[in-house]
Structure formats: C-alpha cells, structure tokens
Amino acid sequence: MxxxxxxxxxxxxxxxxxxxxxxxxxxxxxxxxxxxxxxxxxxxxxxxxxxxxxxxxxxxxxxxxxxxxxxxxxxxxxxxxxxxxxxxxxxxxxxxxxxxxxxxxxxxxxxxxxxxxxxxxxxxxxxxxxxxxxxxxxxxxxxxxxxxxxxxxxxxxxxxxxxxxxxxxxxxxxxxxxxxxxxxxxxxxxxxxxxxxxxxxxxxxxxxxxxxxxxxxxxxxxxxxxxxxxxxxxxxAPATGIEPGTYTNMIGNKALAYGLMAGAAKADKRLFLGTYPITPATDILHELASHKELGVITFQAEDEIAGVCSALGASFGGAIGVTTSSGPGIALKSEAIGLGVMVELPLVVVNVQRGGPSTGLPTKTEQADLLQALFGRNGESPVAVVAPCTPTDCFMAGYEAVATAIRYMTPVIVLSDGYLANGAEPWSIPKFAELPSIEAKFWTQSQGFHPYLRNEDTLARPWVVPGTPGFEHRIGGIEKDYASGNISYDADNHERMSRVRASKIERIAEDIPPARVEGSDTGEVLVIGWGSTYGAITEAVAQLNAEGIATGHLHFRWLNPFPRGVGSILKRFKHVVVPEMNLGQLIRLIRDRFLVDARPITKIQGQPFKVRELVEPIRALVEASK
Amino acid sequence: MTTAESPKLTRKEFVSDQDVRWCPGCGDYAILAQVQKVMPEIGVARENTVFVSGIGCSSRFPYYMNTYGFHSIHGRATAIATGLKIARPELSVWVVTGDGDGLSIGGNHLIHILRRNLNVNILLFNNQIYGLTKGQFSPTSRLGLVTKSSPKGVIDNPFDAASLALGAEATFVARTVDVQAAHLQSVLRRAAEHRGTSFVEILQNCPVFNDGAFDDVTDRATIDEHQLLLEHGKPLIFGPGGDRGIRLDKNMEPEVVALNGANSEQLLVHDETNDALAYFLTRLERPRFPVPLGVLRAVQHPTYEDRVHEQIDALHGAADEKAFDALFASGDTWQVGQAK
CATH class of the missing domain: 3.40.920.10 (Pyruvate-ferredoxin oxidoreductase, PFOR, domain III)
Structure with a gap:
C-alpha cells in the first residue's frame, strides 16, 4: 500500500x-x-x-x-x-x-x-x-x-x-x-x-x-x-489508504475528454465534437482536437448553436455527437437540445458551469445551472443529467453519458463546473478493456420498421442511419405519430408521446446504482449533495461523525433520473441538509419529490465550499434542535 | 458523393407517401416536381441522399422526398447538414431553405457553410416574404412592400442572396426560377455535379402573401426583356430575338446596348470562374437591367470534409485498446502498492 x-x-x-x-x-x-x-x-x-x-x-x-x-x-x-x-x-x-x-x-x-x-x-x-x-x-x-x-x-x-x-x-x-x-x-x-x-x-x-x-x-x-x-x-510521506494501481495526475476537463473518446471507441462509433470556445469548457476542445489519431473529429463552429446542431447532424449520420459549453452557451443551445429530445438521437451536451447569469464570473465555479439543465427548454423536454463528483469522476461521467445517450437515444447533459474542470487529483488509470461494454447497433431488421418504433425495455427508438437501403425516413421537430412516425397533430397522440419521452428518461434509473449513503447509515443529519461539492461534504461528514454527530452523505451523480431508494434513506435521518453552490436548486427538487423539510446551505461566491462552511451550520442545526 | 450504380430509378421512386400540404398555386410544387425528376438522373441511390431543412414553407420539403430527411429548427439546417456531411462525406446532402430561414435567422450558418465549402447543395427558395407566419416582410422583401408587419411599407434595405453568397466565398452560385422547368433542372444538375457548396437561389412565387413578386421576370410577355440567361463563354445577350446586350461604359459601369451586328464584340462574355464578373452580375439593378439566371460562379476548391478526413487519415491511427491504454498513461505515472 x-x-x-x-x-x-x-x-x-x-x-x-x-x-x-x-x-x-x-x-x-x-x-x-x-x-x-x-x-x-x-x-x-x-x-x-x-x-x-x-x-x-x-x-x-x-x-x-x-x-x-x-x-x-x-x-x-x-x-x-x-x-x-x-x-x-x-x-x-x-x-x-x-x-x-x-x-x-x-x-x-x-x-x-x-x-x-x-x-x-x-x-x-x-x-x-x-x-x-x-x-x-x-x-x-x-x-x-x-x-x-x-x-x-x-x-x-x-x-x-x-x-x-x-x-x-x-x-x-x-x-x-x-x-x-x-x-x-x-x-x-x-x-x-x-x-x-x-x-x-x-x-x-x-x-x-x-x-x-x-x-x-x-x-x-x-x-x-x-x-x-x-x-x-x-x-x-506518500499517502496511505489509496487503492493500489497506476496513477497519473488528472484534471476534470481532460478526464472528461478521455471519457468521451473512450465511450465512443467502446461503442465502435466515431466521436464528433461540434463546439464553440467558451471558458471554462474550451480545454475539452483543445484536448479532443489533439487526438485526430484516434479518429476524433472536432468542428469549431461559427457559434454555440451551430456547435450543437452539427453534433446532432453527426449523430443522425451515426457518429456520437457531442457539444461542450458553459451556461451562456447552453442557453443558446436550448432549442437544439429540445430538437434532440424530439428526434430522439444520441447527443452529449457538456456544461462546465461557471458563475452566472449572463457573462457572470467566467473563470469561477458555480452550480447554478441545474434547473436550466432539467427544465431550461420549451415544452415537456426531459433529458438525462449526470454530474461528476470529482475531477477524475469526469472520466466516467463522460463515458456513461455516451453509453446512456446511445442506449436511450436521448440527449444527456453532463454538468461539470469550473472547479472540477481545472482541479487536479490522482487518477487510477483504468484499462480500456475493463471499461463497461457499450452496445451501439444501427437498425437493420427488415421487418416492421418505422422511425419511432420503441424498444420494450428502454423505450428507445431505432437508430437508422442514412445509407441504409429500404429504411429511408424523415425525422424532425414536429410531433410524430406513435404508431407510424409520421407528423401528427392529434391531441391524444401528443399526450402519449410526451409521456413516453418522460418514461424513457425515468427508465435510465434501471441502469444507475441505487442511492447509497456514505458516513453514518442512519442518525442525526443526512447531507445531500450533487456534483463538485462531493469532496467538501465528504470531509465535513467525516469531521461531524468524529465529533459524535451521526451524519450521512448522499451524493447524486444522476440528477435525472434520480437514483432509486432515496425515499427510504431520507426516513433514517432527523435532518436533511442540502449544500449547493447556488441559491438552492437541488433542494427544490428534493422537497418537491419527497416532501421533506430539507434545509439549504448555499454559497454563491465563485468559490467551492470550505469544509468548515459546512461543518459549522450543520453542528449549529443539531445543537439548536436538542 | 457516391456514384452508386442504382440507376433506372424514376421520379416516382423519389415521391414519399406523405400528402403535400403547400397552398394551391405555390411555386414550391413546381420546384418539388423538378427536384424529384432530376434526382434519378443524378444517379445517387435514395438511401444515400439526405434532405435537411429548417423551418418555413420550403422546409416541409424533406417530408415529400422518399429519401432520408431531417426537418429541423429555424435557420439551422446548414449547421445540421455540416455535421452530417463531415461525419458521412459519402452522402449526397441537400439543404432546402428560404429567404427567412436561410438569410435571416440562419444567416450566420449560411455564410459559414459557404466559406468552408462543404460539398452540400443548398436550395434557397426566395419568395421575398414570410409565408408560414402569414405574411411578414423578409430580408429580401423590396423597400416599400406593404405586409402585415410593414403596413406603411418596408423600410429595411433588402440584400441580394447571390451577392451575399459570393461575398461568403461560395464556390458555386446559381439563380433560377420556379416556373421554368428546363432551366431549373439544368441548374440542379450543375449544382449536384459541383464538388463544394452549391448555392442555388430559386425565385419562387408565393401566391398568397406576395403574389407576382417576380412577374416581370417570368411573364411570357416580358420574359425576354427581363431575363439574362447566362452561358459560360457566351456574351451577355438578351431581349426579344437577342436584340441587345450588356457591356461596360467608359466609367466601368454596365450599360445595355442594342445590337447592330458590329458591336457584339464589345459585350461582356460570361465566365463562371471570374469572381468580379459574378459579383457584377448580381448587382445589376432591376428593372433597369435584366435578372441574370444560370450559373454565376463555379470554381473548384478543396472541400472542408476532405480536409477534415485528410488530417485524420494522415495519422493512420486506430481507436483501439492499445491506443487508449497508451493515452491514459501518457502523463507522468506512479505506482501505489502492487502494479496491476
């Protein structure tokens, strides 16, 4: 060791x-x-x-x-x-x-x-x-x-x-x-x-x-x-308690780029990045642009919209379309992400969050785009959302985003942030062969095809790429008929399709690990976090447990859908606290979904939480309720 | 572009099973018919042909073509086509757009696909009006045009689609009209043949919101006086029986001269490879001069997608296990405990 x-x-x-x-x-x-x-x-x-x-x-x-x-x-x-x-x-x-x-x-x-x-x-x-x-x-x-x-x-x-x-x-x-x-x-x-x-x-x-x-x-x-x-x-001295392995120093943006490339390669598809430079996401473009030897295509588009649209066009052609940006750019891409929801093609949208709104604090970190990711489009427009917890977790977040986008034929938003993007930590180098397999088969069955046929398990539609004889079809942003895939303005059909698109995203919960508590499994306080606050919460929870305050830590990597089993965990703790680098976004979802009296700890200063900024208010909450 | 040996197709095989839903008398019907007629001649298999569109009346086009199709969002067809063409260079990709979709909300993407020179064919239906939203002026509407959103007349200066395309470094720019089937077909064939972005402006009548916008160009009675049919290597001659031509006066300004048998050598001669002449032709002011129709510019430049794939192919890499394991360990590394 x-x-x-x-x-x-x-x-x-x-x-x-x-x-x-x-x-x-x-x-x-x-x-x-x-x-x-x-x-x-x-x-x-x-x-x-x-x-x-x-x-x-x-x-x-x-x-x-x-x-x-x-x-x-x-x-x-x-x-x-x-x-x-x-x-x-x-x-x-x-x-x-x-x-x-x-x-x-x-x-x-x-x-x-x-x-x-x-x-x-x-x-x-x-x-x-x-x-x-x-x-x-x-x-x-x-x-x-x-x-x-x-x-x-x-x-x-x-x-x-x-x-x-x-x-x-x-x-x-x-x-x-x-x-x-x-x-x-x-x-x-x-x-x-x-x-x-x-x-x-x-x-x-x-x-x-x-x-x-x-x-x-x-x-x-x-x-x-x-x-x-x-x-x-x-x-x-060299650190103890670290898993054996070969390590390298890794930052979030690079890890994310590696994850995207590895995911596409595992699926045996070409990675296509359509993007426009924006802080703090640009280094993902730089990294991917330097790997043409792996067949990666990077397209520096004329604007954010062309970035996402070109990615969607590439996905239509059978590549893994990816676009990378930060909050202001994501706002510009919203309509096209909605199109991705409607045409049900694989699309990975990376948002390396920074201080907002508008230009905000371009080089500083923030977590204030969660609700934008979940709801920032017109209509009922569900997409999968995954948020890496640490700089090196950006690798698997990117990898899983590719896998999920293909399996469920859907846009997947990766919510990184400025802290993860530039932050470094040791990365236990994985073996490519040991990464989970990603199946990505284009539709070639000769019978019963229409473009909005549904897979019974995933509700995904078939991915049929141009060049496949006999399956010529048209997709688009107008609502489609459930049974034929043709344009439909039928009232009941729209409700049915809206519900199917929502159910499809919900089914992703089958593929993600159920909610798991770190720290105390039951007790005084459950701290619920998401994304880059993982490290600060982990240290704070360890400190609180050491002080004798039984504290658990539940961290959401997937924000849409939520993992299974959250409700029963909530019942095992007296208090629920939700720290976020925003004015309280995940907490709204928790309260809405689980009807619990969760308390926020918020910080919106362009800086990550210090450990004491979590320990002190939680300690005070417990003392006040004695 | 693939030259798949799947000929013997007919127009019918490019007709989809969807009902066409444009207004009665819309110029789009004529364009659709000619495109469906030309496609078999171009010789690309249906499955290798993709029509991409944005939003607007013209953008319904892909639903009526029995090929692959993508009806996308307003103004973005060129951006989607760009991604598709880069990812799948062997496909024959067509963009159908309009003066609102292509020149207003999608103007940025249009100029950039042109300068990059992807091998994509762009058909811009120019009816000088917004039809799908029921009659507002567009970026090509004439000054003074009364529309629902310009009750006192349009005050925006219009721009000329072909001038804009040339300014954006388009390698192929042509103009044709909806009602002249033979001319439209010949331009479509030329566009399909061109390697690089082909920009085709099709003057198209909207019978509901801007009826007769191109009557002077298309009416039989005036057609000879108002159309200048361009042919590479031929002098600029028009008028009834070809009785007049266009030359430069001593101030390098265009002027119309009546032909008398002796002065035809002074006429300008069309040259599709001459940039300055192409731009000059798009600036001929209507109605003092006729509207040039045909191929304004056709030059060969490398395509964007070829350059993309040349850079990748030159490295002879493989995205395999060995390459990724090397990539992951490409920084400084250290061991903790037993080496794996």
Missing amino acids: VATIGAATTSAASAKRVEERSTVVIRFAGDSGDGMQLTGTQFTNESALAGNDIATLPDFPAEIRAPIGTLAGVSGYQLNFSSGRVFTPGDDPDVLVAMNPAALRVNLADLVDNGILIVDTDAFTKANVRKAGYDSDPLEDPSLERVSVFKIALTKLTSQALKELGLPNKTVVRCRNFFALGLCSWLFTRPTEETLNWIAEKFKKAPQLVEANTLVFKAGWNYGETTEAFHSSYTV
Whole structure:
C-alpha cells in the first residue's frame, strides 16, 4: 500500500532539520503574467509523483492580462497534499507564496496563524505597493507578526543565476516563478527530476529558455539548501489508504475528454465534437482536437448553436455527437437540445458551469445551472443529467453519458463546473478493456420498421442511419405519430408521446446504482449533495461523525433520473441538509419529490465550499434542535 | 458523393407517401416536381441522399422526398447538414431553405457553410416574404412592400442572396426560377455535379402573401426583356430575338446596348470562374437591367470534409485498446502498492 517513488532527490547530506507533516496546503499567488498556474501545476505533479494524495484549486481572473500589479490581476493556485486521503484543496493555506503586494493583499487573510509566507521583496516597490492599495510597505506591518515571513529578493537572485546568459531583463523576470518552484520543491523535499525533464520538453523550441529555467529552478532549490534563510524543510510521506494501481495526475476537463473518446471507441462509433470556445469548457476542445489519431473529429463552429446542431447532424449520420459549453452557451443551445429530445438521437451536451447569469464570473465555479439543465427548454423536454463528483469522476461521467445517450437515444447533459474542470487529483488509470461494454447497433431488421418504433425495455427508438437501403425516413421537430412516425397533430397522440419521452428518461434509473449513503447509515443529519461539492461534504461528514454527530452523505451523480431508494434513506435521518453552490436548486427538487423539510446551505461566491462552511451550520442545526 | 450504380430509378421512386400540404398555386410544387425528376438522373441511390431543412414553407420539403430527411429548427439546417456531411462525406446532402430561414435567422450558418465549402447543395427558395407566419416582410422583401408587419411599407434595405453568397466565398452560385422547368433542372444538375457548396437561389412565387413578386421576370410577355440567361463563354445577350446586350461604359459601369451586328464584340462574355464578373452580375439593378439566371460562379476548391478526413487519415491511427491504454498513461505515472 506504500507508494514507491522513482525520483526522490532529497539531499541526504543536508545538515538542516527535516520535519514530517501529514498534510500541507500551499498557495502560489502572483500577477496573472507571473506563471502561477504553471508553477502550481508543476508543484502538484511533483507532489503526485511523491505519492501524496492531492486536490487543487486554480483560481484565476477572467482577464488574460489585467493591469500589472493590480488586485484584479491576481492569479492563485492552491494545492492540498497529504500522506492521507484528501478530498478538497484545503480550507486555508499553510504556505503562501506571494510574488507581489497585490497577491499578498488578496491572499494574506487566508494564511493560517504561524503559516509560512514567502515574498519576493523586489516586487514590493513603492509603485506596486500603492497599486495594491497599501499606504505603506506591508512587509513592515506588525500584522505580519502572526506568520513566519521569508523575505527573499527573488528577482535579484533570478537575475544573478542568469547573468552568464545575457538574456533581456524581461525574460529574466519571467523566469522568477521557477525560482519559487525550486525553493518550494526544496522546502517540501519534492522529487525534481521530472520537473527538469518537463522544462526540457516544454521549452524545447527555445533551448535558451530550457537552460535559463533549469538554472533558476536549481538556484531556488540551492537557496533553500545552502543559505541560512530556512532552518528546516518538510516531508509529507506518500499517502496511505489509496487503492493500489497506476496513477497519473488528472484534471476534470481532460478526464472528461478521455471519457468521451473512450465511450465512443467502446461503442465502435466515431466521436464528433461540434463546439464553440467558451471558458471554462474550451480545454475539452483543445484536448479532443489533439487526438485526430484516434479518429476524433472536432468542428469549431461559427457559434454555440451551430456547435450543437452539427453534433446532432453527426449523430443522425451515426457518429456520437457531442457539444461542450458553459451556461451562456447552453442557453443558446436550448432549442437544439429540445430538437434532440424530439428526434430522439444520441447527443452529449457538456456544461462546465461557471458563475452566472449572463457573462457572470467566467473563470469561477458555480452550480447554478441545474434547473436550466432539467427544465431550461420549451415544452415537456426531459433529458438525462449526470454530474461528476470529482475531477477524475469526469472520466466516467463522460463515458456513461455516451453509453446512456446511445442506449436511450436521448440527449444527456453532463454538468461539470469550473472547479472540477481545472482541479487536479490522482487518477487510477483504468484499462480500456475493463471499461463497461457499450452496445451501439444501427437498425437493420427488415421487418416492421418505422422511425419511432420503441424498444420494450428502454423505450428507445431505432437508430437508422442514412445509407441504409429500404429504411429511408424523415425525422424532425414536429410531433410524430406513435404508431407510424409520421407528423401528427392529434391531441391524444401528443399526450402519449410526451409521456413516453418522460418514461424513457425515468427508465435510465434501471441502469444507475441505487442511492447509497456514505458516513453514518442512519442518525442525526443526512447531507445531500450533487456534483463538485462531493469532496467538501465528504470531509465535513467525516469531521461531524468524529465529533459524535451521526451524519450521512448522499451524493447524486444522476440528477435525472434520480437514483432509486432515496425515499427510504431520507426516513433514517432527523435532518436533511442540502449544500449547493447556488441559491438552492437541488433542494427544490428534493422537497418537491419527497416532501421533506430539507434545509439549504448555499454559497454563491465563485468559490467551492470550505469544509468548515459546512461543518459549522450543520453542528449549529443539531445543537439548536436538542 | 457516391456514384452508386442504382440507376433506372424514376421520379416516382423519389415521391414519399406523405400528402403535400403547400397552398394551391405555390411555386414550391413546381420546384418539388423538378427536384424529384432530376434526382434519378443524378444517379445517387435514395438511401444515400439526405434532405435537411429548417423551418418555413420550403422546409416541409424533406417530408415529400422518399429519401432520408431531417426537418429541423429555424435557420439551422446548414449547421445540421455540416455535421452530417463531415461525419458521412459519402452522402449526397441537400439543404432546402428560404429567404427567412436561410438569410435571416440562419444567416450566420449560411455564410459559414459557404466559406468552408462543404460539398452540400443548398436550395434557397426566395419568395421575398414570410409565408408560414402569414405574411411578414423578409430580408429580401423590396423597400416599400406593404405586409402585415410593414403596413406603411418596408423600410429595411433588402440584400441580394447571390451577392451575399459570393461575398461568403461560395464556390458555386446559381439563380433560377420556379416556373421554368428546363432551366431549373439544368441548374440542379450543375449544382449536384459541383464538388463544394452549391448555392442555388430559386425565385419562387408565393401566391398568397406576395403574389407576382417576380412577374416581370417570368411573364411570357416580358420574359425576354427581363431575363439574362447566362452561358459560360457566351456574351451577355438578351431581349426579344437577342436584340441587345450588356457591356461596360467608359466609367466601368454596365450599360445595355442594342445590337447592330458590329458591336457584339464589345459585350461582356460570361465566365463562371471570374469572381468580379459574378459579383457584377448580381448587382445589376432591376428593372433597369435584366435578372441574370444560370450559373454565376463555379470554381473548384478543396472541400472542408476532405480536409477534415485528410488530417485524420494522415495519422493512420486506430481507436483501439492499445491506443487508449497508451493515452491514459501518457502523463507522468506512479505506482501505489502492487502494479496491476
């Protein structure tokens, strides 16, 4: 059960003390041009390779380059790495790396007491201090006494490390994040070999940058190792309690792309993505566009509507039509999703949710599109809805969406969000052969065909693709006759077809696992969540049970249909609490469906729940009802 | 396009079992009849032919064709056809649309399918009115036209469908009329033959809401004066007995000249590959000039779907177990416990 690491390079000769930590939360913060996402991502890779369990929270502004040094331009990347299991990026950082005054101002309050603060003193110029809204140099402020400050002339040290290379000053400054990465890698005894390989690979087109970043990275490491600034470094042992297997570091959008590709391949169909770039979903397009060797077609359409329509056209032709977007784009696609409901073709619609309404908070996370997914179309327009719980669960969510879309001949909406999309965690690499089979047969039976014949089990209509002789037929958005598939305006027929379309989606419940409670199986509080709150709820429930409050956790992956067996679970708990990153959407469905007095915990700040934001109100609820 | 050897089909085999429900006298009947007549000649098997439409009177078309068909949503037929054609390049894909569906709500998709040059045939029925919603002006309605939504006359400038198509880089642009069966058929044949997006504007009479919009072009009495039948390599001659032609004046403006036997060499000669001439022809102002009918532009460019599949095929990949297992493990990996 113990991880074996290939690339540990901790200096055994170091005279410095090495302290053991079980869990560390580190946040890298700087200007959006400072490369903090890159630094955070690579530190995460090192930690994953060190065998730690990890969870991350990249947090960046919508502006590609906000004015330099301003509060609006601050970009952050938080990582929780541990020798045990972790489910969230951590409530508050133990370590904060602040590359400029604005980054300090935005993030300092979150740093725990006695936490480690590393700053680049060279960035604390009068102008930068003023831009961050400070009246005087914050590094001299007594409020910093509550933390351990490491004032390092990062820019100067970077420049010194590079003085032989004769690089322009601008390039030199842009290398300083590698100093921070090297220093932090030393501080937490991370393996460095992979990072050096990665630098060589990433900058291979510019050999000078390979040399520069390597030098700076090593200078950062050596600074920690040799100077008097740090008296001790830390280790976090490989995580225990992790399932055996081969792991890789995975983020949600990439996992989702993999799941879609694997699903289509398992069904022996071509994957067709019709899409339009939108934050935070665009990386799915980037990923799929880079896998033409797997036969994947990506079509960057002229707009969101053309994205979904082309996907539907491809499905009509026998491919797996997929479209990816975020809330505003989904709004534009609504009519075509309704067409998908009416013509009953496989269609996967991915919504990587972000703050809304309208443009909202494009780079921040939110769960406020649940009701849109379920009801945001004209008419009675049921679609299947699945919401992945963790970044790596995006893989199976995408895979199952493909399988369900084919089996039930229906649009399936995948509700991911910005937190899952960019968040990273270790992924136990599956074997393609061991993934569930997906049967996708085009109709070729010679007798009794009409385009709206129903499969007795699934109520799905047959998938008959153009090119099949003898089955020429027309489908479309106008209501169809149940018995012939021809256009019908008949009153009773419309009611019958509306009910059949609803029943078809309900039958998907046959294929999904029944509701299952984690934590306490019965007791005081049942916490019901969906989607990306899984990690925070899991940790909160564990904490509450440890405190003696018997708490269960029921997490909905499928939002339409609901899994079987929810009603009986609800009866086993005194209270039902529903945390959501919206103003209360799932809770409406729970109350409506099960007539229970569920209580909401809502947060709509573009940020995921912290564990204490769940623990505290639940504890208070239990105490108040004693 | 497949050239499936399934000939000997007749018009009847392309007629579906559905009752046609356009208004009596609608120009769409004539177009439907000619399309059904031409399809067997084109030689593509019924099962390999797909008609896609949006919303509007013309968009009922697929129900009447005994082929595969998709009657979709307003303006989106070209986008649906794009996905279908990319996924299944071997199919013969036809889009039937109108001046509202194709040029108003679906204008964006139309210009983009044209610039991409998918091998899809687009038939745009232009009746200069919204028929299905019972008589509102369209983007091609003439200025001043009184309709239910323009009781004091239309104040929107119309655009010319063929000019727009040329501006969107269409590789094949033609114009024909509903009532001239032979001409319509010949244009349809040319459209089907063209590899790339074929854009065919069909001037079509709506007898209920905009009757007679093209009378000057189609009436026997005036037809010679108001139609300019284009032929590649032939001078621009029209009028009763071919008594006049079109040339450029000294300011490079078009002018009509009476032919006297000596000046025919000064006339413009139609060239389907000449972009500037094609655009020039679509700008001839009616009724001072005749309406050019026929193929305005026909040039060969690579199709979008060919490029899509060339990029994929060049990699000689396979979406098999080996490829996916390699993909899943393509990042840095580490082992926990026993290796699987």
